[in-house]
Amino acid sequence: MRKLLFAAVLLGAVSASAAAQTIAITNGKVYPVSGAPINSGTVLIRDGVIVAVGTNVTIPANATKIDATGKIVTPGLINSTTELGVIEIDQVRATNDVAARGENNVAASFKVWDGLNPSSVLFVPTRNEGVTTAAIFPQGGLISGQAAVIDLVAGPAANMIRRAPVAMIAQVNNTTAAGTTAHGELIGKLRTLFDDAKFYFQRRVDYERAATRTLIARRDDLEALIPVIEGRMLLIIDANRMDEIDAALALARDYRLKIAISSGAEAWLCADRLAAARVPVLVGAMNNIPSSFATLNQRQDNAALLRRAGVTVVLVSNNDGGESRFNARNIKYEAGSAVAYGMSYDDALRAITLAPAELFGVSDRIGSLQAGRDANIVVWSGDPFEFSTQVEHVFIRGREAKEPSRQDMLIERYKPKR
Amino acid sequence: MNSIVRILACTCLLLAFATQLLPQNTQPREAKSPAPQSTAAPTPSPAPTPGPGGTSFPNADPFPSTYKPFPRRTTLIRNVTILTAAGPTISNGSVLLRDGKIAAVGTSVAAPPDALVIDGSGKYVTPGLIDVHSHIGDYPAPGGDANSDGNEATNPVTANVWAEHSVWPQDPQIPRALAGGLTTMQVLPGSANLIGGRSVVLKLVPSRTVQGMKFPGAKYGLKMACGENPKRVYQQRGPSTRMGNVAGYRAAWIQAEGYRRKWDAWNATHKGDAPGRDLGLETLSEVLRGNILVHNHCYRADEMAQMIDIAKEFGYKIRAFHHSVEAYKVADLLKANDIGAAEWADWGAFKMEANDSIKANLAITDAFGARTMIHSDSALGAQRLNQEVAKAMYAGRASGIMVTEDQAIRWLTINPAWALGLDDKIGSIEAGKNADVVLWSGNPFSIYSKAEKVWIDGALLYDRSDTERWRTDFELGNVKENN
Numbered sequence: 001m002r003k004l005l006f007a008a009v010l011l012g013a014v015s016a017s018a019a020a021q022t023i024a025i026t027n028g029k030v031y032p033v034s035g036a037p038i039n040s041g042t043v044l045i046r047d048g049v050i051v052a053v054g055t056n057v058t059i060p061a062n063a064t065k066i067d068a069t070g071k072i073v074t075p076g077l078i079n080s081t082t083e084l085g086v087i088e089i090d091q092v093r094a095t096n097d098v099a100a101r102g103e104n105n106v107a108a109s110f111k112v113w114d115g116l117n118p119s120s121v122l123f124v125p126t127r128n129e130g131v132t133t134a135a136i137f138p139q140g141g142l143i144s145g146q147a148a149v150i151d152l153v154a155g156p157a158a159n160m161i162r163r164a165p166v167a168m169i170a171q172v173n174n175t176t177a178a179g180t181t182a183h184g185e186l187i188g189k190l191r192t193l194f195d196d197a198k199f200y201f202q203r204r205v206d207y208e209r210a211a212t213r214t215l216i217a218r219r220d221d222l223e224a225l226i227p228v229i230e231g232r233m234l235l236i237i238d239a240n241r242m243d244e245i246d247a248a249l250a251l252a253r254d255y256r257l258k259i260a261i262s263s264g265a266e267a268w269l270c271a272d273r274l275a276a277a278r279v280p281v282l283v284g285a286m287n288n289i290p291s292s293f294a295t296l297n298q299r300q301d302n303a304a305l306l307r308r309a310g311v312t313v314v315l316v317s318n319n320d321g322g323e324s325r326f327n328a329r330n331i332k333y334e335a336g337s338a339v340a341y342g343m344s345y346d347d348a349l350r351a352i353t354l355a356p357a358e359l360f361g362v363s364d365r366i367g368s369l370q371a372g373r374d375a376n377i378v379v380w381s382g383d384p385f386e387f388s389t390q391v392e393h394v395f396i397r398g399r400e401a402k403e404p405s406r407q408d409m410l411i412e413r414y415k416p417k418r
Numbered sequence: 419m420n421s422i423v424r425i426l427a428c429t430c431l432l433l434a435f436a437t438q439l440l441p442q443n444t445q446p447r448e449a450k451s452p453a454p455q456s457t458a459a460p461t462p463s464p465a466p467t468p469g470p471g472g473t474s475f476p477n478a479d480p481f482p483s484t485y486k487p488f489p490r491r492t493t494l495i496r497n498v499t500i501l502t503a504a505g506p507t508i509s510n511g512s513v514l515l516r517d518g519k520i521a522a523v524g525t526s527v528a529a530p531p532d533a534l535v536i537d538g539s540g541k542y543v544t545p546g547l548i549d550v551h552s553h554i555g556d557y558p559a560p561g562g563d564a565n566s567d568g569n570e571a572t573n574p575v576t577a578n579v580w581a582e583h584s585v586w587p588q589d590p591q592i593p594r595a596l597a598g599g600l601t602t603m604q605v606l607p608g609s610a611n612l613i614g615g616r617s618v619v620l621k622l623v624p625s626r627t628v629q630g631m632k633f634p635g636a637k638y639g640l641k642m643a644c645g646e647n648p649k650r651v652y653q654q655r656g657p658s659t660r661m662g663n664v665a666g667y668r669a670a671w672i673q674a675e676g677y678r679r680k681w682d683a684w685n686a687t688h689k690g691d692a693p694g695r696d697l698g699l700e701t702l703s704e705v706l707r708g709n710i711l712v713h714n715h716c717y718r719a720d721e722m723a724q725m726i727d728i729a730k731e732f733g734y735k736i737r738a739f740h741h742s743v744e745a746y747k748v749a750d751l752l753k754a755n756d757i758g759a760a761e762w763a764d765w766g767a768f769k770m771e772a773n774d775s776i777k778a779n780l781a782i783t784d785a786f787g788a789r790t791m792i793h794s795d796s797a798l799g800a801q802r803l804n805q806e807v808a809k810a811m812y813a814g815r816a817s818g819i820m821v822t823e824d825q826a827i828r829w830l831t832i833n834p835a836w837a838l839g840l841d842d843k844i845g846s847i848e849a850g851k852n853a854d855v856v857l858w859s860g861n862p863f864s865i866y867s868k869a870e871k872v873w874i875d876g877a878l879l880y881d882r883s884d885t886e887r888w889r890t891d892f893e894l895g896n897v898k899e900n901n
Contacts, residue, residue: 088767089767090767090768091770092769092770288594288801289559289591290559290560290893290897291560292559292560296897297897320798321764321796322767325767326767326775327764330764339865385865387863387864387865407776410774411817414782415746415778415819416782416785416819
């Protein structure tokens with residue numbers, strides 16, 4: 001019963017939208033990510049699923065052929081920390097559904113995807129630039145709530161959701177948002193919260209009878225934390241300063257949590273500890289500013305240094321300019337920048353495809369080009385990380401997903417007429 | 419030559435003013451400035467000539483630049499691709515930096531015997547990049563209340579404040595922006611206010627004082643802001659609407675016009691008591707006299723059109739609209755009024771007035787012939803303005819508007835130089851221009867290219883291979899040295 005309640009809901013992959021269609025993308029340089037790049041490779045798609053990848057693929061007569069000679073074929077990109085569909089215009093309150101009120105700065109039961117707006121005009125321009133999948137994260141508080149992974153396809157919301165929840169979101173870097181005034185107090189509050197979640201889990205009947213002491217969080221939030229304390233649900237902890245990251249590692253050790261670190265400005269200073277604990281890190285590659293006292297040692301080669309130490313890296317954005325919403329499309333430039341600052345090309349591509357798919361437990365369906373995977377595929381005119389490259393085709397679950405965005409409509413209306 | 423004369427003229431005015439003050443007033447100059455007394459005035463000079471970097475009497479140039487070029491040597495960069503911003507790309511070219519100036523550029527430039535010769539094979543040279551919209555120094559890193567000095571959000575009109583008085587020269591964002599190829603930036607007050615105050619144009623050089631960074635001879639700018647920010651900040655006391663905003667600008671200009679007339683009349687004769695001084699109205703008067711350039715934060719097309727009418731009503735010029743997300747809708751109007759458009763490549767939808775952002779904005783604005791430029795408004799964006807322009811250039815092409823690299827380089831250099839009134843000194847690789855030059859590891863419109871060397875006035879201020887490079891005071895001990 002409990003397992004049923006908390007089991008991740010797998011949806012979408014075999015939805016009504018997957019039309020019976022056979023498509024062959026031929027002669028491209030194929031980056032399966034799960035294996036070595038293939039020159040002059042073919043990717044065969046049938047009914048929304050990849051059925052073959054390689055150089056020796058028989059193309060059925062009824063297949064729609066896409067000649068990708070001189071082009072690059074990759075899995076659809078995954079932007080792992082977005083607010084797509086839950087913030088449309090940041091400062092327009094009515095379009096902002098990303099942060100729950102919670103109680104005592106804990107909103108573990110908040111499912112951010114319950115407010116997902118499939119009509120957001122941000123989905124089309126994002127997927128037009130090669131992002132087929134996004135994680136949507138709740139924000140705020142000590143425990144922000146639960147994240148989901150969505151495909152950027154047409155609604156309703158249930159059709160978009162690929163997996164939910166994929167993670168619980170927490171933080172150890174903002175004492176104010178946690179309702180505390182010191183880092184030590186914040187960490188202590190988290191420990192109490194996990195203790196109380198365990199207590200609640202063990203004495204639920206007593207709790208229902210009101211025969212227990214008062215607990216730190218609401219019943220629904222404690223309930224939502226059970227998969228976390230059982231180590232079944234990923235807990236993503238936002239941490240920047242070295243000691244914040246080490247505190248998160250200590251929590252994971254003491255409570256046997258399955259964690260990842262996000263933001264991680266100074267993660268490179270704990271690279272060996274992160275590697276030893278096998279804790280993945282979600283970091284950006286475009287920020288080197290000591291913008292706060294928690295990020296004094298922020299640097300652009302953070303991701304490269306972490307990889308070199310053997311840490312699993314998921315690239316997200318830490319640049320300015322709405323990179324989690326309007327410019328969620330720019331995740332490819334974060335990867336290019338990571339390469340410019342020392343990460344290997346293959347690692348950078350993996351960090352925006354297969355690595356996040358593995359982190360979020362969806363790598364059996366997306367993140368790589370292999371027979372049996374869902375056909376989330378991008379055909380690029382050249383190097384996906386370069387400004388000069390255009391997206392030529394985007395397939396999500398086997399369907400061509402490029403279409404004019406609202407921005408394209410404005411351009412058509414206003415560009416000089418010949 | 420002319421500029422030297424003007425600097426001298428300006429300095430004289432300042433000295434005259436200072437000496438006349440001293441006997442009468444023992445207060446330090448930072449104290450509330452008294453009106454100059456005609457009895458103590460020296461022989462009246464003719465109506466003052468607006469000086470570079472300074473303005474009219476009496477407030478000529480109270481915080482003069484003390485910038486001195488850094489040690490430099492004659493340098494020849496050869497075998498390099500040069501994006502000149504003045505003409506077509508020169509392949510396999512050379513550029514000679516001597517005595518702080520670009521001495522020669524072309525395909526065959528001989529190396530003087532004393533020259534340091536740098537081989538630029540496979541590399542690119544561009545003019546130093548220019549950012550017309552920065553808050554580096556007045557919103558320094560690390561952020562927080564102690565360092566938050568960019569918005570004097572205490573009154574909707576604060577024409578009396580000067581951004582330079584907030585600039586922290588030890589902001590670690592300064593060397594980082596230099597490392598991105600930025601050599602000149604305009605630091606503006608924030609956009610909380612209808613009229614936010616004076617900007618300052620700075621060189622990205624190490625200095626203990628802001629005066630040591632000030633671009634000699636650069637005109638001041640005036641920051642104005644349209645739309646959502648002022649009406650949000652002043653919701654309670656007003657303005658709380660766009661019509662309230664417009665009433666606020668007009669009220670300020672009406673006052674300024676009266677003040678200007680009083681002072682111009684007195685300046686012409688120096689008879690009787692001088693009118694009382696008002697720092698804010700002094701700045702606005704200088705705008706009306708054409709000595710200070712207006713930089714107007716304005717997102718929406720319809721608001722830009724209204725601001726143009728307000729400028730006409732009071733007889734001033736808008737130099738550039740900043741954050742002009744909808745410039746593409748009124749590019750013809752900007753062109754007709756010779757107003758620049760400073761834009762982001764792709765920021766949008768963070769507020770309602772940014773909702774119609776398109777990546778082809780620069781390309782379309784440029785296609786209509788309006789002066790188009792990139793700007794950052796971000797210490798991160800300032801480190802990669804070349805990449806922002808790359809996005810905008812290729813977005814234009816994807817929309818069917820051919821933008822060449824020779825056009826796009828202008829968005830980064832000569833057009834922002836024009837917006838600052840400095841296009842005679844910086845912004846292009848031409849003989850006689852200041853030797854503000856960047857050597858890039860590759861094509862600057864590639865994500866993989868980095869600025870390798872950056873010269874300001876012919877001095878090598880940044881060298882990526884130098885492990886001992888400039889670190890601000892703040893970074894010592896706080897930021898690890900291998901960072």
